């Protein structure tokens with residue numbers, strides 16, 4: 001609902017989330033405006049303190065969508081510099097790694113940091129006139145008197161534990177939009193709210209979504225072990241045959257290695273801890289030797305959609 005107490009700003013399009021989806025949408029809208037010699041005001045809200053701060057991904061990057069969006073990215077300073085140089089697929093048992101034919105085709109793909117890519121995309125969006133606001137979490141959907149979505153509001157700050165307003169209290173801001181685009185990524189809170197309230201799964205006869213948890217670390221490893229562009233995926237140990245999931249090892253530049261384990265959240269064993277499985281995985285002889293002598297630079301975890309339309 002609109003509130004008289006809150007400051008309000010109006011846009012043609014309000015986009016929630018400065019991930020690849022939200023920023024690509026913002027850039028495309030502005031490109032279409034230029035082509036049609038018109039203008040639409042577009043803003044992107046991002047809850048991370050800076051764009052990219054909350055983006056967590058592998059990432060092996062398939063450039064087809066970026067080729068369409070920014071065809072000249074190869075001539076620009078895009079942070080996409082490490083082509084996939086080898087692509088391996090291992091089946092792990094407790095002490096051995098068996099090489100299998102890879103079910104993936106990563107020819108022409110790149111090993112990148114998705115956080116760096118969205119930072120670059122955010123600059124591109126701003127150059128086109130998009131207003132990007134990091135540090136603002138959209139926490140409420142605004143509806144007009146006809147129950148039509150009319151924007152979002154950020155949350156109030158400065159509220160004490162008992163719900164009373166502190167001296168530092170500041171009401172949230174309303175961002176009203178003719179169109180509101182939710183690009184919150186997997187299991188976004190506002191998106192879930194809309195899906196439930198408007199019964200979108202039922203009305204679209206959609207199946208329920210399935211999820212996995214991805215745990216990832218970025219390591220700096222020893223020079224001699226680092227092979228820029230090397231991609232390895234594994235299945236098997238430490239997960240049992242009833243648990244869907246696997247690991248990834250992607251060599252970036254600057255001796256960096258992205259290593260992670262993805263575990264589907266429909267695992268049967270209620271005592272299974274994806275975090276502990278990841279710790280075990282790093283002790284495997286084929287993995288441990290790679291990490292020995294290295295240092296962890298960053299770590300995090302994020303859910304992934306397992307269902308839905310997936311392009312291969």
Ligand SMILES: Cc1cc2nc3c(=O)[nH]c(=O)nc-3n(C[C@H](O)[C@H](O)[C@H](O)COP(=O)(O)OP(=O)(O)OC[C@H]3O[C@@H](n4cnc5c(N)ncnc54)[C@H](O)[C@@H]3O)c2cc1C
Pocket residue numbers: 016017018019020021022045046047048052054055056057058059060061062114136137138139183184185186188189190214215216260262301302303304
């Ligand atoms: C461990 C892991 C490995 C992966 N590996 C690969 C890979 O190798 N290759 C590949 O193609 N894909 C990979 N993926 C999937 C890929 O990361 C996602 O498909 C992609 O990030 C989705 O982009 P998005 O813009 O929809 O959402 P996200 O990247 O999740 O971005 C959403 C953004 O919205 C912001 N946000 C969310 N809610 C709000 C709110 N209410 N208010 C304000 N801001 C909000 C978030 O902070 C975030 O910045 C991987 C994912 C994980 C977790």
